[in-house]
Amino acid sequence: MDRGSWNGDSMTADARPAAPALTERQEARRRRILHASAQLASRGGFEAVQMREVAEAAGVALGTLYRYFPSKIHLLVATMQDQLQHLHTTLRKRPPAGDDAAQRVAETLMRAFRALQREPHLADAMVRALTFADRSVSPEVDTVSRLTTAIILDAMGLEHPTPEQLSAVRVIEHTWHSALITWLSGRASIAQVKIDIETVCRLIDLTAGPDRG
Amino acid sequence: MDRGSWNGDSMTADARPAAPALTERQEARRRRILHASAQLASRGGFEAVQMREVAEAAGVALGTLYRYFPSKIHLLVATMQDQLQHLHTTLRKRPPAGDDAAQRVAETLMRAFRALQREPHLADAMVRALTFADRSVSPEVDTVSRLTTAIILDAMGLEHPTPEQLSAVRVIEHTWHSALITWLSGRASIAQVKIDIETVCRLIDLTAGPDRG
DNA sequence: CGCTAATCTAGAACAAGTTTCAGACTTGCT
DNA sequence: AGCAAGTCTGAAACTTGTTCTAGATTAGCG
Numbered sequence: 001m002d003r004g005s006w007n008g009d010s011m012t013a014d015a016r017p018a019a020p021a022l023t024e025r026q027e028a029r030r031r032r033i034l035h036a037s038a039q040l041a042s043r044g045g046f047e048a049v050q051m052r053e054v055a056e057a058a059g060v061a062l063g064t065l066y067r068y069f070p071s072k073i074h075l076l077v078a079t080m081q082d083q084l085q086h087l088h089t090t091l092r093k094r095p096p097a098g099d100d101a102a103q104r105v106a107e108t109l110m111r112a113f114r115a116l117q118r119e120p121h122l123a124d125a126m127v128r129a130l131t132f133a134d135r136s137v138s139p140e141v142d143t144v145s146r147l148t149t150a151i152i153l154d155a156m157g158l159e160h161p162t163p164e165q166l167s168a169v170r171v172i173e174h175t176w177h178s179a180l181i182t183w184l185s186g187r188a189s190i191a192q193v194k195i196d197i198e199t200v201c202r203l204i205d206l207t208a209g210p211d212r213g
Numbered sequence: 214m215d216r217g218s219w220n221g222d223s224m225t226a227d228a229r230p231a232a233p234a235l236t237e238r239q240e241a242r243r244r245r246i247l248h249a250s251a252q253l254a255s256r257g258g259f260e261a262v263q264m265r266e267v268a269e270a271a272g273v274a275l276g277t278l279y280r281y282f283p284s285k286i287h288l289l290v291a292t293m294q295d296q297l298q299h300l301h302t303t304l305r306k307r308p309p310a311g312d313d314a315a316q317r318v319a320e321t322l323m324r325a326f327r328a329l330q331r332e333p334h335l336a337d338a339m340v341r342a343l344t345f346a347d348r349s350v351s352p353e354v355d356t357v358s359r360l361t362t363a364i365i366l367d368a369m370g371l372e373h374p375t376p377e378q379l380s381a382v383r384v385i386e387h388t389w390h391s392a393l394i395t396w397l398s399g400r401a402s403i404a405q406v407k408i409d410i411e412t413v414c415r416l417i418d419l420t421a422g423p424d425r426g
Numbered sequence: 427c428g429c430t431a432a433t434c435t436a437g438a439a440c441a442a443g444t445t446t447c448a449g450a451c452t453t454g455c456t
Numbered sequence: 457a458g459c460a461a462g463t464c465t466g467a468a469a470c471t472t473g474t475t476c477t478a479g480a481t482t483a484g485c486g
Contacts, residue, residue: 047442051444052442066444071444
């Protein structure tokens with residue numbers, strides 16, 4: 001998991017055929033766009049991110065915006081990648097300090113959760129985009145998924161997880177996303193999300209335990 | 214968990230503040246709309262369900278369609294309610310026959326999964342609508358959620374679940390929805406979904422065990 | 427039956443995502 | 457510098473969800 005360059009396709013040549021090496025001004029444009037997107041999302045959530053407004057706020061033409069991000073969903077998923085990166089960096093600086101893996105994962109996720117709570121509208125926009133994404137966004141969504149997996153594995157302190165453990169991690173991710181959605185749409189309280197996260201984290205002990213029997 | 218009519222606006226006055234007792238022709242219209250919706254969804258998924266086309270196929274004016282279902286999301290969530298009802302009925306006729314609760318739940322969910330596999334476009338439309346729904350659709354989404362919970366509890370054979378068990382069921386639902394999405398968007402194979410379902414179902418043993426000790 | 431309120435219809439109009447296009451600007455190359 | 461290819465801009469057009477309006481139809485009721 002190399003930090004820095006972002007869709008670390010350094011060795012896996014599968015996903016993007018070729019990120020065509022942006023010039024400096026292009027990189028700047030890209031960042032302005034992502035910034036505008038996050039800003040608008042923070043205000044009013046998914047619907048407040050209107051392509052015309054993003055373009056204007058970023059100082060680019062609408063056509064250019066669409067050249068960089070082929071749809072609103074792509075844009076918001078990219079925004080989520082961006083935010084997750086920040087989170088991952090932050091978490092690396094202060095790793096969770098629980099006794100066992102399950103505790104550390106639960107603590108990590110709840111920390112992430114509180115970060116999202118501070119910008120509920122932004123969270124709304126990103127998560128809605130993520131789950132609404134169709135096949136055309138699969139590579140980008142997959143990147144987000146890998147990032148999330150990396151964060152969880154970090155918390156578990158695992159280098160070489162077994163397939164069983166990977167499955168547990170996937171289930172934790174499922175729960176995380178879905179719980180987030182129910183919270184965002186007001187159908188679950190934060191307390192309930194906490195309980196669900198803690199519940200699913202028990203799977204970690206379950207997959208770690210039998211191994212040593 | 215009362216069995217019987219499920220959308221039962223007829224007598225159970227719980228969910229909707231006042232379903233204003235539709236006339237026969239109105240009931241017929243409503244059914245034509247839902248039918249048209251499912252039909253179009255079966256063909257081309259979420260995007261193929263276009264409100265003008267639904268209205269035309271159902272033989273109602275666009276304004277009428279919006280009177281019955283205030284948005285495309287409402288319409289598709291209602292469609293999902295409808296389909297879940299069918300599923301629930303079917304499952305009741307042939308309950309799963311596993312030895313322990315976890316097995317039965319996993320089998321039930323995989324059966325539901327195979328049913329959805331037969332109409333992947335329909336599944337796509339319904340699930341995307343469900344997870345994209347915002348607060349304005351909360352009551353309807355909640356109904357779907359309760360239906361799903363009922364199906365799982367049925368499979369477990371529980372009448373009076375403990376809070377702990379309810380939490381496990383919620384986590385299973387989270388996993389179910391999210392796994393469905395990853396499959397629909399082509400990011401996970403059916404085999405992987407099966408593994409994830411089985412993994413999360415282990416939580417059932419975990420919450421059932423301590424209780425009876 | 428005849429009245430009134432509610433519902434339904436056809437169609438225009440509006441909103442926001444997406445596409446398109448002609449012309450201006452950059453970039454890379456020789 | 458000068459040219460070719462690619463990129464960016466501004467604006468209009470197109471699509472589909474949603475809203476609105478005026479007039480026709482229907483339902484409930486005396």
